[in-house]
Amino acid sequence: MKPDAEFLFRLADAAAHESLPLFRVPLEVDDKGAAAFDPVTEADRRAEKAMRDLIAAEFPEHAVLGEEYGASGEGGSCWVLDPIDGTRAFISGIPVWGTLIGYMEDGRATMGLMDQPYTGERFWAADGAAWLDGPRGPSPLKVRDTQALSQANLFTTTPRLFKGSALDRFLALEGAVRQTRFGTDCYAFAMLAAGFVDLVVEPGLQPYDIVALVPIIEAAGGVITTFSGGRPEAGGDVIAAATPALHEAAMALLASD
Incomplete structure (x- = not known):
């Protein structure tokens, strides 16, 4: 059985359950950068762990690559996770961060989701179609026809x-x-x-x-x-x-x- 969009949503919900309560609250920030400031928080770690636990329960044979906990597992099916892309924005209280959940088959990205739980927006793609689920309801995503x-x-x-x-x-x-x-x-x-x-x-x-x-x-x-x-x-x-x-x-x- 292969994962579907519904499983993407479950992963995003699990991450949001951990990250959203910690947004715009006092939070300890660690610096994992050697040469430049590279912040990480408990929200990053908790959100990635929640997603990894769900993947391990549903698809234990799949590999996982995450920003906070690295690579685990082997094989052609691989989840690629960034629990909080934009941690600098997160710790600044600005809602332009997002949870990134990607799925690859044999090195090619086939499904993806960007979730911004504070604004209630979820951008996702599966089966060749891309959608925004947001406060105004679902709508298809389509780029602008800019040529110049x-x-x-x-x-x-x-x-x-x-x-x-x-x-x-x-x-x-x-x-x-x-x-x-x-x-x-x-x-x-x-x-x-x-x-x-x-x-x-x-x-x-x-x-x-x-x-x-x-x-x-x-x-x-x-x-x-x-x-x-x-x-x-x-x-x-x-x-x-x-x-x-x-x-x-x-x-x-x-x-x-």
Whole structure:
């Protein structure tokens, strides 16, 4: 038996049961970064453990990769978990963090979910369709038909993540688009799928940062690859675009020589 969307929702509910009560309350923050601040909280740990326990009970043969507890198990079926993507936003009381739940078969992301329990929004994809379940009820996700960089809204976490010549290429892209906004982590990818953002570029991602978002972007009609045009499931430098034309134009500025 393979997992379905209903199991995605059960995992998200289990994570929200742990994370939501700890949002906007005094909370101890640990720093797991060696060179830069990389926060983690009890909410991250509890949420990931709750999801891992549920996977172990229902699909004990599946592998799991999570941000807080690493990799376990082997095989072609793998869950990729980020219990709180955007912990900096979480500890700042800003509701642009989300729980990322991705499912891969033989290295390819086939189902994904981004849950924001505080706002009551759940972005998900399964069986080739992408949906938003939110306060206004369920609605299909569809990217915007933006063809030109001059009409595009670009998001990235911060330009400080781009180093050396990569920063020059990012600044060239920023100069070509209509506007650039910063700092919304996984929420920017969700808004691209919903038709409000046109480009998201993020360097240095880990698999747990992106696997859940890949099926959502693709099922909504968007394009998501590495800066070199490869599949994004392994992370690295990732670009998501609303249309193939926009992806091609952005890639021409971002790709290294």
